[in-house]
Amino acid sequence: MKGMIVLINVYISNQIPQEIRADLPSTYITYYTSSDISEDLLDTVEIAWGLDKNVISMIESPESKLKWIQSFSAGVDYFPIQQIRERNIILTNTSGIHATAIANTVLLYALFFTRNLKHAIQSQSNQEWDSIPHFDKLQTLRGKRWLIFGTGHIGREIARLAKATDGETIGVNTTGHPADNFDLTVPITEFSDYLTNVDIILNILPLTTETRHLFDDKFFDKLTKLYLFINVGRGPSVDEKALEHALDSGTVQHAALDVFETEPLSSSSPLWNYDQVLITPHESAESNELLPAVRDVFVNNLDAYLGDGVPDTDIVNTKEGY
Amino acid sequence: MKGMIVLINVYISNQIPQEIRADLPSTYITYYTSSDISEDLLDTVEIAWGLDKNVISMIESPESKLKWIQSFSAGVDYFPIQQIRERNIILTNTSGIHATAIANTVLLYALFFTRNLKHAIQSQSNQEWDSIPHFDKLQTLRGKRWLIFGTGHIGREIARLAKATDGETIGVNTTGHPADNFDLTVPITEFSDYLTNVDIILNILPLTTETRHLFDDKFFDKLTKLYLFINVGRGPSVDEKALEHALDSGTVQHAALDVFETEPLSSSSPLWNYDQVLITPHESAESNELLPAVRDVFVNNLDAYLGDGVPDTDIVNTKEGY
Numbered sequence: 252m253k254g255m256i257v258l259i260n261v262y263i264s265n266q267i268p269q270e271i272r273a274d275l276p277s278t279y280i281t282y283y284t285s286s287d288i289s290e291d292l293l294d295t296v297e298i299a300w301g302l303d304k305n306v307i308s309m310i311e312s313p314e315s316k317l318k319w320i321q322s323f324s325a326g327v328d329y330f331p332i333q334q335i336r337e338r339n340i341i342l343t344n345t346s347g348i349h350a351t352a353i354a355n356t357v358l359l360y361a362l363f364f365t366r367n368l369k370h371a372i373q374s375q376s377n378q379e380w381d382s383i384p385h386f387d388k389l390q391t392l393r394g395k396r397w398l399i400f401g402t403g404h405i406g407r408e409i410a411r412l413a414k415a416t417d418g419e420t421i422g423v424n425t426t427g428h429p430a431d432n433f434d435l436t437v438p439i440t441e442f443s444d445y446l447t448n449v450d451i452i453l454n455i456l457p458l459t460t461e462t463r464h465l466f467d468d469k470f471f472d473k474l475t476k477l478y479l480f481i482n483v484g485r486g487p488s489v490d491e492k493a494l495e496h497a498l499d500s501g502t503v504q505h506a507a508l509d510v511f512e513t514e515p516l517s518s519s520s521p522l523w524n525y526d527q528v529l530i531t532p533h534e535s536a537e538s539n540e541l542l543p544a545v546r547d548v549f550v551n552n553l554d555a556y557l558g559d560g561v562p563d564t565d566i567v568n569t570k571e572g573y
Numbered sequence: 574m575k576g577m578i579v580l581i582n583v584y585i586s587n588q589i590p591q592e593i594r595a596d597l598p599s600t601y602i603t604y605y606t607s608s609d610i611s612e613d614l615l616d617t618v619e620i621a622w623g624l625d626k627n628v629i630s631m632i633e634s635p636e637s638k639l640k641w642i643q644s645f646s647a648g649v650d651y652f653p654i655q656q657i658r659e660r661n662i663i664l665t666n667t668s669g670i671h672a673t674a675i676a677n678t679v680l681l682y683a684l685f686f687t688r689n690l691k692h693a694i695q696s697q698s699n700q701e702w703d704s705i706p707h708f709d710k711l712q713t714l715r716g717k718r719w720l721i722f723g724t725g726h727i728g729r730e731i732a733r734l735a736k737a738t739d740g741e742t743i744g745v746n747t748t749g750h751p752a753d754n755f756d757l758t759v760p761i762t763e764f765s766d767y768l769t770n771v772d773i774i775l776n777i778l779p780l781t782t783e784t785r786h787l788f789d790d791k792f793f794d795k796l797t798k799l800y801l802f803i804n805v806g807r808g809p810s811v812d813e814k815a816l817e818h819a820l821d822s823g824t825v826q827h828a829a830l831d832v833f834e835t836e837p838l839s840s841s842s843p844l845w846n847y848d849q850v851l852i853t854p855h856e857s858a859e860s861n862e863l864l865p866a867v868r869d870v871f872v873n874n875l876d877a878y879l880g881d882g883v884p885d886t887d888i889v890n891t892k893e894g895y
Contacts, residue, residue, distance in 0.1 A: 268706075355713045355738065359684035366681050371853045372694065378845040380837035380854050386590075389859045391677045415737035416677065515702035523700040531693045532702050537711045 259297050259557070260316075262288060262309070266301030266323045271546040276553060298556065300549055302330060310334050319562060321549045325349045325405070325536065326485055327567055328458035336569035343552055343565045344573075348544035349536035350408035353455070353483050356535035357409050358416070360481055360507035361451060363529060365390040392416035398423065398445055400465070401455035401484060402430035403573075409453065421445055443473060450478040457573035458485035466490060471497035479505045483535045486511040491522065498525055509535040581619050581879070582638075584610060584631070588623030588645045593868035598875060620878065622871055624652060632656050641884060643871045647671045647727070647858065648807055649889055650780035658891035665874055665887045666895075670866035671858035672730035675777070675805050678857035679731050680738070682803055682829035683773060685851060687712040714738035720745065720767055722787070723777035723806060724752035725895075731775065743767055765795060772800040779895035780807035788812060793819035801827045805857045808833040813844065820847055831857040 263272055263284050275282065283292065285305055294314040299306045301323045309317040310331055317340055322330065325346040335342050363369070367388045374381045395418040399406050402422040410420040410432035420433045427438035437445065439461075446452075452474075456462045466482075467490040480503045482489050491512050497503040507529040508522065514533055522528055552562035567573060585594055585606050597604065605614065607627055616636040621628045623645045631639040632653055639662055644652065647668040657664050685691070689710045696703045717740040721728050724744040732742040732754035742755045749760035759767065761783075768774075774796075778784045788804075789812040802825045804811050813834050819825040829851040830844065836855055844850055874884035889895060 268708075351713045351715050351739070352711070355684055356688055358680065358738075359688050359690060362677055362681035362684065363690070366678055368681060368685070368853075369694075371856075372691075372851075374854065375845060375852045378840045378842075380840075382837050382854055384590075385856060385859055386864055387861055389674070389856060389861065391673045391860050391862060393673050393677075393862070412737065415734065416680075417673070515704050518700045518702075520700075523697060529694075530697045531690075532696065532704055534693075534707060534711060537707055538713050539709055539711065540713060540715070542708055 260295045261298040262296040264301035264303040264306050271542045326457055332569050332572050342567040343562045344567050345545055345548045346565055347404050350405045352538040353405050353535045354408040354412050358412050364479055364505045392418055396449040397451045398449040399453045406455045407431050446473045447475050453481040454484040454488050456484045459572045462488045464490045468493040474502040477503045481507045483509045582617045583620045584618040586623035586625040586628050593864045648779055654891050654894050664889040665884045666889050667867055667870050668887055669726050672727045674860040675727050675857045676730040676734050680734050686801055686827045714740055718771040719773045720771040721775045728777050729753050768795045769797050775803040776806040776810050778806045781894045784810045786812045790815040796824040799825045803829045805831045
C-alpha cells in the first residue's frame with residue numbers, strides 16, 4: 252500500500268446533530284451529507300455515521316462499498332441487523348458513553364420514590380409545610396436489593412452506584428458470567444428464583460427476539476410486592492398492559508419508565524395517570540457531555556479504521572444483535 | 574460498690590415517639606414520663622431522654638440530680654447549652670445516625686436539578702411527551718465540584734456519595750483538618766478563595782453564634798453563577814432575604830432547602846414560589862430506619878452509663894455547641 256493514497260467517502264446521516272459535524276479529520280476523507288450526496292455517489296460510500304434512508308439504501312444496494320456503520324445510539328435494534336450481517340458490514344454502537352447519565356438517572360428514580368419527593372413537590376406548589384413526620388414513608392437506599400437485567404457497561408455502572416448507596420446487586424445476563432459491581436450474577440434462564448426477594452428490578456437489556464416482552468404477565472405474576480420497577484433499556488421489553496395490571500394489583504408498587512413500546516408514548520396511555528409511576532421521555536442517556544462523547548467514539552473508531560480497516564471499540568455482534 | 578444496688582430514675586420526654594419507648598432495659602432503672610412523674614420526683618431524675626418543659630425544669634433546679642441528657646436529634650442548638658455546661662450535665666446527640674438519609678436526600682436534590690426532573694414531572698402531569706433533545710439542559714454529577722461546610726459524620730457521608738458520582742469534594746471545617754472523602758479541606762476563615770470555582774455549595778454545619786447568618790449578602794455576593802446551593806444543616810445559618818437576592822440576580826441558579834430560619838416556613842415566604850428552588854419540610858434525616866436507630870443510640874449509651882457513668886457515643890462539646 253506504500254505510496255498509495257486511498258480516498259474514502261464518508262456519509263454523515265441526518266441523525267447526527269450539526270454541533271458535532273464540524274472539524275472532523277479530513278486527510279484522505281471526503282464527507283457527504285443528505286443535502287450534498289447525489290444518487291450515483293451512494294454506492295461509493297465506505298463509512299456511514301448514523302442511520303437514515305440513504306444509509307438504508309446503501310445497505311440494500313448490491314453495488315454498495317459500505318464497510319462500516321457507526322451508530323449514534325447504544326441500542327441498535329432499529330437497524331436492519333440481518334442485512335448488515337449478510338453484507339459483512341461492521342456495525343459499531345456507542346454503548347460505553349451512556350453509562351454515567353443513565354446510572355445518574357436510575358439513582359434519581361430510586362431516590363425520588365424512597366424519599367417520597369412527589370409529596371414534597373406537591374406540598375411546595377400549595378405553599379404547604381407538611382410537618383407530620385413521615386418515618387414510615389421515607390426510606391433510604393441502604394440495604395435495598397437490586398435485580399439488574401443486563402450487566403454490560405451501563406448495568407455495571409448502575410450496580411456501582413447501587414453498591415455505593417449500600418445496596419446489594421444481583422445481575423442477570425446470558426450465561427450468569429461474573430461482572431464487576433455485582434454481588435451475584437445469574438443466567439437469564441434462572442432469574443425466577445430471585446424475584447420475590449428483591450426491592451428494585453431494572454431492565455437495561457438490549458432489545459432482541461429473546462428480550463421482547465420479557466416482562467409480561469407471567470413475569471409480573473411471580474412478584475409479591477416489588478418496591479420499584481425501572482425500565483431504561485428498550486420499551487418493547489415490557490408488556491405495558493401487564494405492567495399496568497401489576498400496578499393495579501400492587502405486585503409492583505412503583506415504576507420509573509424512560510422507554511415505551513411505542514414512542515412518543517400516546518397521550519391516551521393509562522401509564523401517564525398512575526400516581527406511583529414516573530415517566531421521562533427517553534432521555535436517561537442525554538446530557539451536555541453526550542454529543543462530544545458520540546463524536547469522540549466516531550473519531551477514535553475512524554482513526555483505527557484508517558489504520559487497519561477495523562474500528563476500535565463497541566463492535567456489535569450482529570448475530571446477537573448488541 | 575459491690576453488692577450495692579443503685580436505682581436510677583430515667584425520664585422519657587414528650588419528644589420521644591411512643592414506638593421506641595417499649596422494652597427498654599429495666600434492671601435497676603425506673604422510667605417516668607410526663608404523664609406519670611410528680612413534681613417532687615423531678616429532682617430525682619438522673620437521665621433524661623429528649624427535651625421538654627420537665628427536662629428544662631430539671632436543668633434549672635438547683636436540687637436536680639440530672640447527670641446526662643440524650644437528645645433525640647443531631648443538632649442541639651435548641652437546648653440551653655450554657656446552663657447544661659455550668660451544671661456539668663453530659664449531653665449526647667444522635668449525629669451518627671442521620672448521615673445515610675441526609676446524604677441520600679442531598680444526592681436526590683443534586684440529581685433533581687442536573688436531570689431537570691421538574692420538567693419531566695410537569696410534562697407527565699400534562700400527558701405530554703416532550704421529545705426535543707435536552708442535551709444542553711441535562712447534566713450528570715460527573716466532575717461537579719462540591720464545597721461542603723461541615724466535615725463531621727454527615728458531611729463525610731455526603732462527600733462519599735459525591736465522590737462515588739465522580740465529583741470533587743472540598744470540605745470546610747474549623748481548622749482545615751483533613752477528613753475522609755474530601756479531596757481538600759480548608760479552615761472556615763479561608764473558604765472565600767473557593768467560591769467562584771465550585772458547582773454545589775452545601776451547608777451541614779451545626780448552628781452556633783459563628784454559623785448564624787454565615788450565608789448572608791456578603792457571602793452570596795462573592796459567587797458568580799453557582800449551580801446549586803443546598804441547606805440541610807440549620808435554617809438560621811442562611812439569611813433567607815440574601816438567598817432570595819442571589820436567586821433573583823442569578824448568582825445562585827438553583828437551591829434545595831430542607832431547613833429554614835423559621836419553621837414551619839411561613840406560607841407567605843417568597844421562597845415557595847421560586848421555580849428554581851426545591852423545598853422539603855425538614856425531613857432530610859427522616860426514614861423508617863431512624864427511630865430504631867435513635868433507640869439504639871440511647872440504649873447503647875445507657876449500657877455504657879450504667880457501667881462507668883459515661884455514655885458511649887456522640888458526647889456534645891458544650892463549649893463548642895456540637
